[in-house]
Amino acid sequence: MADCIFCKLSTGELPTNKVYEDDKVFAFLDKHPINPGHILVIPKSHVAGFYNLENEDYTSLMLAVKKLAARVNEKLHPKKVGLIIAGWDVPHTHIHIVPMLDYHDITSKSLLDGKRANPADEELLEIATILTD
DSSP states (O other): OTTOHHHHHHTTSSOOOEEEEOSSEEEEEOSSOSSTTOEEEEESSOOSSGGGSOHHHHHHHHHHHHHHHHHHHHHHOOSEEEEEOOOSSSSSOOEEEEEESSGGGSOOHHHHTTOOOOOOHHHHHHHHHHHHO
């Protein structure tokens, strides 16, 4: 897509700190990292929702994520390596690989605000039924 910043980064139209590239995937350091070594991994095809990727592109993306997460773990030695697929800021599928140094490096606002949901068993069953139909 012509106006997508991630497309421009993957084609070299805009500069970035590339850490990986193959024929289907491009990965670069996040400009505003949670921790040093925070990587964004994107498919080269412009698709907004990861669930809309072609199976081959999805598989290539996830294999690259696995490889890069292992590299982050090996080279940076964080306590954990976390993954986030959010997509709020740029409508191009992207996976965050985050070297986690603390439990709250990646978490939900609900958890931080002390407002975690505590649904009744009936509510959970209702959602499970909706999702399995």
